[in-house]
Amino acid sequence: MGLFALILSIFLFVICILVFDNKPLHPATLFYGLYSFILFLSNMHLFNLFKASEEAYFLITIMLFSFALGSVRSFYPLLKIGGKKYKKRDLNIKIFMILTFINIMVLLKDVLMVISLAKSGVPIWQIRNWSLAEMGADNPIMNGRSFLEELVRALVLAPFGMAIPPIASYIFFDSVDRKYKVKIVTLVILQVVLTSIAGGGGRLRFVYACGCFVIAYLMFSNKKLLKNFSKKKYKKYMLLIAIGALIGIGITTIARVGNGTLLKQIYKYFALPPTLLTVWLPEIEKSTKTCGFLTFYGVVGYFFRTLKTLGLDFLVPSIYNEAFNHLLKIQEFRNVGLGTANAFVTPVYYMMVDGGIPFLCFVTLVLSSLAASYHKRLKKNIDICNFSIYAMIMYGVFETFMNVMTAVPAQIITFLLIIILCSKRKEN
Structure with missing residues (x-):
């Protein structure tokens, strides 16, 4: 079968x-x-x-x-x-930037906690399990959060963190302002890296962010839909994004399970x-x-x-x-x-x-x-x-x-x- x-x-x-x-x-x-x-x-x-x-x-x-x-x-x-x-929709960029800033500040707090626990000898896999625990769980990460903080995290910050990569990838290919593109990509990289560290070496966020840029590139490169897009201009950026994602996944995997097991881990997860x-x-x-x-x-x-x-x-x-x-x-x-x-x-x-x-x-x-x-x-x-x-x-x-x-x-x-x-x- x-x-x-x-x-x-x-x-x-x-x-x-x-x-x-x-x-x-x-x-x-x-x-x-x-x-x-x-x-x-x-x-x-x-x-x-x-x-x-x-x-x-x-x-x-x-x-x-x-x-x-x-x-x-x-x-x-x-x-x-x-x-x-149909009336096309546009992003409320001010609210987006404010929420992104708050999201990153909260992640920085979490990262400092993870670094402190790692320095004290707690293994990365244990930190990850603690970070994924339900609200009210008895562990060093959850014990430092109030009910109100956990509520805001669950209802606003965590969902908004998921919204950042697709929104940013669209802006990256749609905007004509180079400086604006750099700012957006910098925010995505910072948010993805901090999310991974705060989650005790989570790798899915790297895959998700890279995937958003890939599917955005595929959409914008369709001449039937968008005629003025330059594929050559963005190929080098896509290569850099893919390399960055692979490096991030590799580093987090090694941090969690040790060197020499990357292929074995890939096999395990997908088989x-x-x-x-x-x-x-x-x-x-x-x-x-x-x-x-x-x-x-x-x-x-x-x-x-x-x-x-x-x-x-x-x-x-x-x-x-x-x-x-x-x-x-x-x-x-x-x-x-x-x-x-x-x-x-x-x-x-x-x-x-x-x-x-x-x-x-x-x-x-x-x-x-x-x-x-x-x-x-x-x-x-x-x-x-x-x-x-x-x-x-x-x-x-x-x-x-x-x-x-x-x-x-x-x-x-x-x-x-x-x-x-x-x-x-x-x-x-």
Whole structure:
């Protein structure tokens, strides 16, 4: 079944390259390219990594089929709402710069804490685990934060930090002011580096920021959409950005796991999802169905957590508590042969817990349809708001080797912040 899933994913990846206009990159192209890589590594069975079960491969295959059905949405026209002409949006640059400054100041505080802990002999991996803990956890990082501070971090600063790379990458290619470009790129580099250090060596932010610049470059280089863009002018910048991201990922990996293990770590992270899903399948089979609360925890989570904080537990359904317990469970480390691992369970875990195979099929189809529709919308109406939302969607597609974006509250709030930051402007 693993080989079949691999062949199917490669086949669909080739179809996406041939059929879709990938400037900007289509979500399905990224999805099948990613899963072709994951399934290829998983089928190699290197470094004593446990073999994934036939059931895990079967469920991943169902997800691949469902995503393909949803992507057919690209061939249908966009729905017209109210018959009004679309008004392009522009960024409120003052608010953006103020929030960026505050974000960086808070990150500097966190970095000083991390440096202090590292100097005292605390390993980087332990610092990272502490930084990822839930609000109220008893550890040196969380103990220094008040409830109000943690609330502001969760509702504003963390989501806004996710909004910085896509907004900055659009400005970089769209602006004609060279000094302005330099300022924007400097802010992104500073924010990404500080976020990585503050998170105890997190690497995803490097990948995310670099990815935003790549997809922005692909979009701006499409002559059918933007005729006055110079590809030659920006190729050297893209090379520097890619080299910078690789150096950042390499340094953070070595800091966390030591020298000489970079390739092994890459293999582990991308070959891991089918194996870790296999490890968790028995838990899925005996769990109570959570009816969407787990998959869409990012939408409903903070609302019900607020009710519980206010002592209104009687208004909180029991399946919410079940969903929250599952979020905590998948953070537990399990033996996978190649050491221990957590979290990399794919959207399959979330959707199977919520409603089994029918829910997996339906929700994957709906989410892929929305992603395809937004890709089409961006091509028709290019502006900073549409691009930033598209970039977040693409990050969500990339994240599917770990989780489903709709389960992460900060990322849902990021969409809202992008819309708020981009105010409507009058037609020229």
